[in-house]
Amino acid sequence: MADDERNRFSxxxxxxxxxxxxxxxxxxxxxxxxxxxxxxxxxxxxxxASALGGLKGPLMKVAQLMATIPDVLPPEYAAELQKxxxxxxxxxxxxxxxxxxxxxxxxxxxxxxxxxHKPSAAASLGQVHKAVTLDGETVACKLQYPDMxxxxxxxxxxxxxxxxxxxxxxxxIDTREIAREIGERVREELDYRREACHAALYxxxxxxxxxxRVPSVRADLSTGRLLTMQWLEGERLLxxxxxxxxxxxxxxxxxxxxxxxxxxxxxxxxxxPHLGNYTVFTADDGRPAGINLLDYGCIRIFPPRFVAGxxxxxxxxxxxxxxxxxxxxxxxxxKGLKRELIDVLNIWAGFIYGPLMDDRVRTIADGVxxxxxxxxxxxxxxxxxxxxxxxxxxxxxxxxxxxxxxxGAVFLHLKAELNFNRLFEDAIADFDAHLVAERQSGALARAxx
Numbered sequence: 055m056a057d058d059e060r061n062r063f064s065x066x067x068x069x070x071x072x073x074x075x076x077x078x079x080x081x082x083x084x085x086x087x088x089x090x091x092x093x094x095x096x097x098x099x100x101x102x103a104s105a106l107g108g109l110k111g112p113l114m115k116v117a118q119l120m121a122t123i124p125d126v127l128p129p130e131y132a133a134e135l136q137k138x139x140x141x142x143x144x145x146x147x148x149x150x151x152x153x154x155x156x157x158x159x160x161x162x163x164x165x166x167x168x169x170x171h172k173p174s175a176a177a178s179l180g181q182v183h184k185a186v187t188l189d190g191e192t193v194a195c196k197l198q199y200p201d202m203x204x205x206x207x208x209x210x211x212x213x214x215x216x217x218x219x220x221x222x223x224x225x226x227i228d229t230r231e232i233a234r235e236i237g238e239r240v241r242e243e244l245d246y247r248r249e250a251c252h253a254a255l256y257x258x259x260x261x262x263x264x265x266x267r268v269p270s271v272r273a274d275l276s277t278g279r280l281l282t283m284q285w286l287e288g289e290r291l292l293x294x295x296x297x298x299x300x301x302x303x304x305x306x307x308x309x310x311x312x313x314x315x316x317x318x319x320x321x322x323x324x325x326x327p328h329l330g331n332y333t334v335f336t337a338d339d340g341r342p343a344g345i346n347l348l349d350y351g352c353i354r355i356f357p358p359r360f361v362a363g364x365x366x367x368x369x370x371x372x373x374x375x376x377x378x379x380x381x382x383x384x385x386x387x388x389k390g391l392k393r394e395l396i397d398v399l400n401i402w403a404g405f406i407y408g409p410l411m412d413d414r415v416r417t418i419a420d421g422v423x424x425x426x427x428x429x430x431x432x433x434x435x436x437x438x439x440x441x442x443x444x445x446x447x448x449x450x451x452x453x454x455x456x457x458x459x460x461x462g463a464v465f466l467h468l469k470a471e472l473n474f475n476r477l478f479e480d481a482i483a484d485f486d487a488h489l490v491a492e493r494q495s496g497a498l499a500r501a502x503x
Contacts (some may be wrong), residue, residue, distance in 0.1 A: 074075040144176040145199065150183070153197055153410045157280040165275065168197070175330070179243060179351070184285060191284065193272055194348075198279040199254075202244055210237050235449035239325065243351035244282040248503075252350035253283065255501035256324075259316045265308035265344035267335060285347040288333025294342060295467055301342050305334055306470035307477070308344045313461050314481040321494045325453040329464065354453040355503075358494060359385055362487040364454075368478070371400075371407055387448030396443065402435050406458055409474040418465040418474065 057243055145153065150171070154162045163169065166185045173181040181200040187193055199205075204341050215227045219349065223438040242248055250271045257268040267286055275282035305393060309332070316322045324331075363385035370378030376396075383391055383399055465472075 097344050104431065110342065144173045144181045145197075147171045147263045153200065154280070157197070157277045158275065173301065174238065174365075176462075177330075180279075180424065185282075187272065187275070191272070193282050194274070194285045195275070196246070196281040196283070198244070198246065202456065206240055206244060213237070216450045229445070232447055232452050234393055239352055239354070239453065245278060246276065247278050249281055249350045250276055251502045252309040252353040253398070255322065255348060255353070255497055255503060256350060257317065257498055258318050259322065260312065260347075260495050263311050263315060265304075266312040267344060269348070270347070284384050286335070286348065287430045288335045288346045291332050291334055291345070291464070292467060294334055297342075297470060299469075303472055304342045305345065306465050306468050306472060308342075309464055309472075309479050310472075310481075312345060312347055314478065317356075317361065317364075318481045318485065319490065319493055320497050321356040321490050322497075323354050323356070323454065323457050324350075324352070325457050326460075328460075329467070332464075352453070354450075354457075355494070355498070356450060357453070358491040360450050360454075361490050361502045364486075365482050365485050366411060367403060368407055368482070371403060372411055386451055389446065398435055402486040406455075409462075410478040411475060413473065413475040415471050415473050417469065417471055418462045 151163075156166060165188065167188055169185040170183050172183075175182040179202055180196050183195045183197065185195050198338050207468070214233060215394070217233045250273065253271050255266060257270065260266045260268055261436035269284040269286050270284040272284075291305065294301060295411045316324070323349065328349075331349040332434070333346045334342050335344055335346055335350065363382040366378050366385065369375070370382060379400070380391055380396060383396065388395075388399065409416065452492060
């Protein structure tokens with residue numbers, strides 16, 4: 055092992071040990087506070103966020119993810135974790151050159167007409183460089199930071215501490231399945247070959263949808279830790295929040311199509327609602343024409359039975375058919391469905407499905423700020439579950455719920471006014487679970503998944 059690599063390994067090991075000790079110390083402090091009957095929620099939450107902040111990168115992604123799933127954590131903890139930022143500094147040019155050499159060989163620079171030294175974006179697991187290929191195509195090269203597999207495993211170990219702490223503090227929700235689901239998805243994000251397959255999957259699923267652009271992948275310039283895709287020009291979505299209503303609605307409709315069509319027809323969702331994963335492309339007159347879907351690391355593929363449960367719950371709520379509602383929950387994997395628990399689950403279902411059941415033009419949540427979307431309903435659910443819990447949340451529910459919240463937040467940012475009922479009815483028209491299974495099987499095989 056070279057000296058610089060040995061030094062990095064030693065520094066990383068020391069950092070993990072330090073953060074682990076800090077998290078353990080905060081856990082002991084919280085346990086002591088509760089034993090003494092002292093409520094120090096906000097102070098303990100800030101201390102835990104500070105301890106976790108010693109590890110940048112993957113854990114920040116996980117912590118922010120948890121904060122977007124209402125009531126997985128107490129409100130004061132969610133508020134603190136939302137402040138954490140993925141602020142790992144980008145790799146310098148000398149380091150990038152070594153990493154690119156490791157992925158494409160010593161002559162890697164000769165395989166590009168140009169390659170920008172400064173990254174155009176830096177994220178929790180890697181950074182993106184704009185480049186031009188020898189055949190003249192402008193591309194985005196996403197290069198994974200070194201040592202990410204070890205970093206992810208260390209961070210997930212800290213996540214286990216956080217979840218076990220939550221179970222001791224509050225037994226309303228059993229978070230073990232949530233932890234398993236998050237761990238599996240985050241590990242998948244390390245595999246850029248899989249992400250390339252996800253991009254191919256979306257290109258197939260949305261091939262007939264002109265409002266959503268999916269970048270093509272350059273397999274000849276990609277590896278398991280380097281993903282080279284077509285560069286899609288676009289503007290940040292938040293730049294359009296003060297544009298006219300028609301323009302904002304056009305963007306929202308494209309977002310709805312990008313999310314609901316793959317799910318309702320193929321059982322696939324884009325599980326990362328981060329606004330940085332979308333840009334808006336415009337027509338010749340400068341008006342929004344659709345969205346570019348840029349990142350494919352966090353994709354959730356559901357069994358067709360789960361999609362059927364989503365449709366059954368909607369139909370059951372619309373018609374007041376309790377038997378169909380219960381069947382939907384059972385299909386998702388909820389167990390021990392007594393009347394009291396069904397009523398509690400219906401509070402959350404009413405929030406998620408409310409705009410879809412309302413046949414009129416409206417905002418996604420009248421009078422609610424983006425950062426508060428779902429919080430009131432989550433509090434109601436949590437309060438009720440304290441009397442009934444612990445309730446195990448099925449793992450497949452985690453990213454479905456998170457993505458729905460994220461999509462709703464986008465609609466709130468855009469202040470879109472749409473008939474969500476009509477959009478949803480169009481998406482599930484002639485729904486057939488067997489057809490979803492057939493489409494999904496063909497699409498996955500085609501994408502190499």
